[in-house]
Amino acid sequence: MGSRSRLAGFVGAAALALLAAAAHAQNAPPAGTVVDGSLKGKTLTFVSYGGIYQDGQVAALKEFVDKSGVKLLNDGPTEIAKLQAQVESGNVTWDVVDTDDFPPFVHCGKLFQKLDLTKLDISHIPPGQVGECSVPAMNYGMVLMYKNDTYKDNPPKDWKDFFDTAKFPGTRAIDGSGSPLGGLIEQAILADGGKVDAMTPADIDKGIAKIKAIGPDTIFWKTGAESQQLAESGEADMIIMWTGRAMTAVKNGAAYTPVWKDWLVVMDQLTIPVGAKDTDASYALINAYLGKKSQEILTEQTSYSPINNEAQPKVDASVAAFLTNTPDHAKLGYQQNIKFWVANFAAASDKWTALMAGN
Numbered sequence: 500m501g502s503r504s505r506l507a508g509f510v511g512a513a514a515l516a517l518l519a520a521a522a523h524a525q526n527a528p529p530a531g532t533v534v535d536g537s538l539k540g541k542t543l544t545f546v547s548y549g550g551i552y553q554d555g556q557v558a559a560l561k562e563f564v565d566k567s568g569v570k571l572l573n574d575g576p577t578e579i580a581k582l583q584a585q586v587e588s589g590n591v592t593w594d595v596v597d598t599d600d601f602p603p604f605v606h607c608g609k610l611f612q613k614l615d616l617t618k619l620d621i622s623h624i625p626p627g628q629v630g631e632c633s634v635p636a637m638n639y640g641m642v643l644m645y646k647n648d649t650y651k652d653n654p655p656k657d658w659k660d661f662f663d664t665a666k667f668p669g670t671r672a673i674d675g676s677g678s679p680l681g682g683l684i685e686q687a688i689l690a691d692g693g694k695v696d697a698m699t700p701a702d703i704d705k706g707i708a709k710i711k712a713i714g715p716d717t718i719f720w721k722t723g724a725e726s727q728q729l730a731e732s733g734e735a736d737m738i739i740m741w742t743g744r745a746m747t748a749v750k751n752g753a754a755y756t757p758v759w760k761d762w763l764v765v766m767d768q769l770t771i772p773v774g775a776k777d778t779d780a781s782y783a784l785i786n787a788y789l790g791k792k793s794q795e796i797l798t799e800q801t802s803y804s805p806i807n808n809e810a811q812p813k814v815d816a817s818v819a820a821f822l823t824n825t826p827d828h829a830k831l832g833y834q835q836n837i838k839f840w841v842a843n844f845a846a847a848s849d850k851w852t853a854l855m856a857g858n
Contacts, residue, residue, distance in 0.1 A: 526617045527616070527617055527618055527619050527620040527621075527786060528620065528786060529620050529790075530619075530620040530621075530622070530623060530786055530787075530789035530790045530791070530807060531786075531787060531789065531790015531791055531792055531793060532620075532786065532787070532790070533562060533563050533566040533567050533783075533787050534566075534567065534783075535566050535567075535568075536566075536567070536568050537567050537568070537783065538567040538568055538569035538780055538783065539567070539568030539569070540568070541568075541569050541570070541777065541780055542569065542570040542571075542572060543569055543570070543571055543572070543594040543595065543777070543780055543781065543784055544571075544572040544573070544574055544592055544593050544594050544595075545557075545560070545571060545572070545573055545574070545594065545595050545597075545784065546573075546574045546575050546577050546593045546595070546596045546597060547573075547575050547576070547577060547596075547597035547636075547767075548575055548576045548577060548597065548767075549575045549576055551800070551801055552801055552803070553573065553575060553597075554800065554801075555796070555797050555800030555801035555803075556597070556636070556788070556797060557571070557573060558796050558797070558800050559788060559793040559794070559796040559797040559800070560784065560787065560788060560793065561796075562787070562792070562793070563783075563784060563787035563788070563793070567783065567787075569780065569784075571784075574592075574593065577596055577597060577598055577599075579598075579602055579606070579610070582596065582610055582772055583610055585772065585774070586609075586610055586772060586773050586774050589774060591772050591773070591774035591775055591776065593772050593775070594771070594772070594775050594776070594777065594780065594781045594784070595769060595770070595771060595781050595784050595785060596611075596769070596770050596771075596772055597636050597767050597768070597769055597770075598611075598633070598767065598768050598770055599767065599768070600765065600766055600767075600768060600837070601678065601837075601840075601841075601844075602768075602770075603630050603631075603632045603633035603768050603770050604630060604631075604632075604633075604837055604838075604841045605841055605844070606632075607630070607631050607632035607633075608631075608632065608773075609773065610772060610773055611632040611633065611770040611771065611772060611773065612632060612770070612771045612772065612773050612775070612778065613631055613632055614630075614631065614632060614633070614634070614771070615782070616629070618779075618782040618786070619634060619782060619785060619786050619789065620786060620789060621634060621789070623789070623791070623806075623807045623808045623809050624789070624806055624807070624808070625638070625806065625808060625824070625829065627834055628766060628806065630768065632770055633768035633769060633770045634768065634769050634785065634789065634806075635766040635767070635768055635769070635806040636766065636767040636768055636769045636788075636806070637766065637767055637797060637798075637801070637803040637804060637805070637806060638764065638765070638766050638803065638804040638805070638806055638823050638824060639741060639742045639743055639765050639766070639803050639804055639823060640741070640742045640762040640763055640764055640765055640823045640828075640832065641674065641680070641682070641683075641739055641740065641741060641742075641762065641763040641765060642739070642740060642742055642745055642757045642758065642759065642762045642763075642821075643655065643658065643661055643737060643738075643739060643757065643758040643762075644730060644737065644738045644739075644740050644745050644748075644755040644756065644757055644758075645736065645737050645755060645756055645758065646669070646733060646735070646736045646737070646754065646755055647754045647755065647756055648733075648754060649669050649736040650667065650669075650736075654756065654758075655667050655737065655758060656758060656760065657758065657760045657761060658683075658686035658687075658689070658690055658760075658761055659689070659690045661686075661690075661737055662686075662687060662690040662691075662709055662710075662712075662713065663690075664713060664714060667737075668736075669716075669735075669736025669737060670716045670717070670718060670734070670735045670736050670737070671713050671716065671717050671718070671735065671736070671737050671738075671739075672717075672718040672719075672720055672726065672729050672734075672735035672737070672738040672739065673710070673717060673718070673719050673720070673739050674719075674720060674726070674739050674740075674741075675719025675720060675721055675855050676720065676721050676722060676723070678844075678848060678851070679840070679844075679847040679848055679850070679851035680739075680763075680851075681835045681836070681837070681839075681840040681847070682763035682764075682833060682834075682835040683706075683710070683739065683763065684703060684706035684707065684710070684847070685698075685706065685833075685835055685836070686761065686763075686833070687705075687706040687707075687709035687710050688702055688705055688706045688709070690709060691705055691706075691708075691709045693705055693706075695836065698836065698839050700843055700846055703843065703846060703847050703850055704850065707850050707851070707854055710854065711854060718734075718735055719855055720738075723740075723741055723743075723744045724744075726738060726739075726740050726741070726744050726748075727740070727744045727747055727748045727751075727753075730744075730745070730748035730749075730753040730755050731748050731751055731752065731753045733753070733754070738755070741765070742757075742762075742804075742821045742822075742823060743802055743803065743821070745757060745821060746802060746817065746818060746820070746821035749817065749820075749821075750817050757821070759827070759828055759831045760831055761831065761832075761833040762823070762828070762831060762832055762833065763832075763833055763835070764823070764832040764833060764834045764835075766806070769785050769788065771785075789806070789807060790807065791807050791809045791810050793807075794806060794807040794810040794812075795810045795811065795812040795813070796812075797812075798810065798812035798814060798822070799812045799813060799814060802814070802818050802821075802822075804822045804823040804824040805824055806824075808824065810824075
């Protein structure tokens with residue numbers, strides 16, 4: 500997804516707080532439901548990040564458009580500053596907005612509406628992925644890839660091995676494309692013998708120090724394309740990669756293998772802006788998007804994992820091997836404590852920026 504920052508899903512108190520609201524979600528029409536002619540004469544603007552991804556989302560919404568009669572306009576890429584200007588001026592032209600993980604938590608109730616879960620069927624979304632102001636748009640992950648020739652019959656098995664340069668020497672490549680990788684910092688804390696269930700700002704320093712201790716051979720890639728090139732050229736011995744880029748690299752002949760233990764959960768999110776002119780229509784679009792068939796189309800078009808747990812997209816084995824929603828992979832995913840990173844984002848960003856600059 501370009502060089503946009505990525506932070507994984509939330510857990511703990513935030514998820515528990517949603518349980519009461521989720522209990523009422525049974526009143527919503529089943530995900531994927533579209534009432535014939537229900538939005539005839541209306542217009543909705545859907546905002547996302549363009550390219551194959553947004554094309555796939557539009558394809559997933561085709562039945563919704565055809566049956567409801569709505570006119571669907573597309574805009575993008577998503578820019579928080581642009582949305583903020585709309586909200587502050589009182590002239591909101593966007594109706595449903597696809598965002599990164601982080602913005603719906605930072606701007607919940609300010610730029611993004613708190614969702615009425617009685618209007619959405621969230622019963623098929625993986626646990627812990629529904630936010631107060633968002634539902635997931637798709638899933639993918641950040642996974643540790645290791646070079647087969649380097650480690651042969653003694654490959655790394657988890658993040659602890661990633662940080663152990665004595666037992667597993669070699670060049671590491673890390674996502675340096677955007678904001679701090681909270682999930683990776685947490686894994687660094689764990690590898691250093693710390694705990695993440697009650698983190699404090701001081702723990703950020705410990706995690707950053709553990710990453711820095713990997714040494715001068717660390718590569719911080721800036722784009723997904725760069726990470727893929729590192730794998731295809733065999734330049735790095737271990738690479739933290741987005742699953743889509745990892746899949747493509749392997750399809751192109753990169754001799755690397757993924758480590759699925761504690762892969763870092765990542766998701767785009769669907770939101771409704773504060774001040775959207777027809778929220779009922781926005782809810783109808785999102786509920787249709789969450790349906791089994793729509794999610795199958797999305798995955799078949801984009802190779803991103805569906806967020807409906809009943810979806811069974813028809814994809815080839817090379818794609819299926821990197822989908823994060825399979826039972827074996829889903830149970831191994833690691834969801835970071837996003838509440839902590841929201842509260843400590845400024846400090847974490849400063850320290851991460853310094854790390855990127857070699858300080």
